[in-house]
Amino acid sequence: MDLTIINHNNQRILTTAQLATSYQTENKVISNNFNRNKDRYKEGKHYFALTDESKRQFINLHQIEDGSKNANTLYLWTEKGAWLHAKSLNTDAAWDAYEKLVDEYYSVVKVLSEREQLIASMKLSLETAEEINHIKNDLDLVKHQVSEELTLNHGQQQSLHHEIKKRVESIKNHYEMTSREIYSQIHSHLRRAFAAPKYVFVKRKDFEEAVSWVKTWRPLV
Numbered sequence: 001m002d003l004t005i006i007n008h009n010n011q012r013i014l015t016t017a018q019l020a021t022s023y024q025t026e027n028k029v030i031s032n033n034f035n036r037n038k039d040r041y042k043e044g045k046h047y048f049a050l051t052d053e054s055k056r057q058f059i060n061l062h063q064i065e066d067g068s069k070n071a072n073t074l075y076l077w078t079e080k081g082a083w084l085h086a087k088s089l090n091t092d093a094a095w096d097a098y099e100k101l102v103d104e105y106y107s108v109v110k111v112l113s114e115r116e117q118l119i120a121s122m123k124l125s126l127e128t129a130e131e132i133n134h135i136k137n138d139l140d141l142v143k144h145q146v147s148e149e150l151t152l153n154h155g156q157q158q159s160l161h162h163e164i165k166k167r168v169e170s171i172k173n174h175y176e177m178t179s180r181e182i183y184s185q186i187h188s189h190l191r192r193a194f195a196a197p198k199y200v201f202v203k204r205k206d207f208e209e210a211v212s213w214v215k216t217w218r219p220l221v
Contacts, residue, residue: 003105006062006076008048012106013076015064019085022101023094033088034075046081050074079106095180103157107200150204157200160207163214164190164199175221185219 003022006013020027034041043049050058055074058064077085079102086098152160168182175182187199194202194210202210 004062005105008058008076009044011078013048013078014082014101014105016075016077019077019082022097023085023089023091024097025089025094029089030085031075033085037084037088040084041081046078046084048076048078050076082106099161102198103161103200107157107198151196151201152204152207156204156207160199160202160210160214163211167214167217171218175219177219177221182219186214186217189217190214 003014003018006015006018014022016027016030020030023030034047041047051073056069058074059069082098082101086094164183164186168179168186172179172182177185190199190202190210190213191197193213194206196202199210
């Protein structure tokens with residue numbers, strides 16, 4: 001998914017134009033869905049609304065050229081806001097795009113920021129030669145802890161996503177359920193089985209086990 005990366009408030013966001021392009025719809029459809037369901041959206045959780053000087057500064061900083069300058073308010077959509085829009089549109093294109101956004105756009109910033117914080121903390125700890133011996137000992141412990149806590153890399157995310165799709169396709173004709181219902185259930189069960197808020201946050205050490213789990217999973221009917 002070829003999107004210009006935009007961050008705001010330490011998280012990755014999308015403009016209305018970017019979201020509309022991703023979901024294969026028009027800006028006004030996104031805006032209309034938002035206005036019709038405004039009570040479901042919470043500012044700071046699902047979106048950010050920039051006006052006046054904050055809007056101008058943001059547009060200039062990110063060199064946004066999608067017509068947002070003419071709008072009174074610039075809306076920036078978080079991952080949870082994108083999910084609400086996919087739910088409102090409820091098209092296969094929107095749901096497919098949302099999955100790609102989660103896998104390839106929204107989730108990346110968290111992984112990178114955690115890694116950068118770990119590197120920065122290590123650099124700060126190496127201020128004096130006397131501390132180096134202590135750091136070497138601590139580093140062995142940190143490496144072990146990090147290896148236990150690291151989530152799936154991009155390739156593993158793609159592989160697990162492929163296995164999930166393959167499993168759903170192989171069993172969907174055996175149950176009186178829609179594909180979306182089966183997808184929803186397998187994702188829910190996978191999150192519980194591996195204590196992960198989303199399948200992309202399954203621990204890297206559990207990758208092989210997760211793949212085997214998906215291959216034998218059956219829905220509850």
